[in-house]
Amino acid sequence: MKTILLAYDGSPPAVKAYDWAADLAATYDAELRILMVARPPEFGDEVETEAVIEGGRKHCRKVLDQLRPKVEAAGIRAQFEIAVGHPADQIILHAEHWGVDLVVMGHRGTGLLARWLIGSAAREVIAHAHCPVLVVR
Numbered sequence: 001m002k003t004i005l006l007a008y009d010g011s012p013p014a015v016k017a018y019d020w021a022a023d024l025a026a027t028y029d030a031e032l033r034i035l036m037v038a039r040p041p042e043f044g045d046e047v048e049t050e051a052v053i054e055g056g057r058k059h060c061r062k063v064l065d066q067l068r069p070k071v072e073a074a075g076i077r078a079q080f081e082i083a084v085g086h087p088a089d090q091i092i093l094h095a096e097h098w099g100v101d102l103v104v105m106g107h108r109g110t111g112l113l114a115r116w117l118i119g120s121a122a123r124e125v126i127a128h129a130h131c132p133v134l135v136v137r
Helices: 012-028 046-074 087-098 112-118 121-128
Strands: 003-007 031-038 078-084 102-106 133-136
Touching (some): 012 046, 031 087
Parallel strands (some): 003 102
16 A cells, blocks of 8 residues: 545544544555545635635635644655545545545545435445545544
8 A cells, every 4th residue: 555545624534534544654654645625616606606615725724734733743644635626526536646545534524415415425435436445433
């Protein structure tokens, strides 16, 4: 195992997923690619959409900045990335692009309404990822 993708959103399940991913990265001397996804609004004009996306990116940077000291203290090789789009789609795309060996993610994230309407991101990633997916409860 050379590269692990951690799908991270700052939720308690994502924090647990980080612990697993960090442990696996340390065990296998693997690189940890930490991905956080900012969701664009479903509706809105161009100016509104850009403002919401920038607000999402700002939130992602803040959440990832809180995680950085923990990653650095663990001595894990890691890269942080922020993507914009649907979380499951972005996780799958980045996993393929980076050629990761494993995706690690929490069982439930922050999108309650989306989970009830279209199914969880974890289910979609499990169904479509090219590699194994570890879902942490």
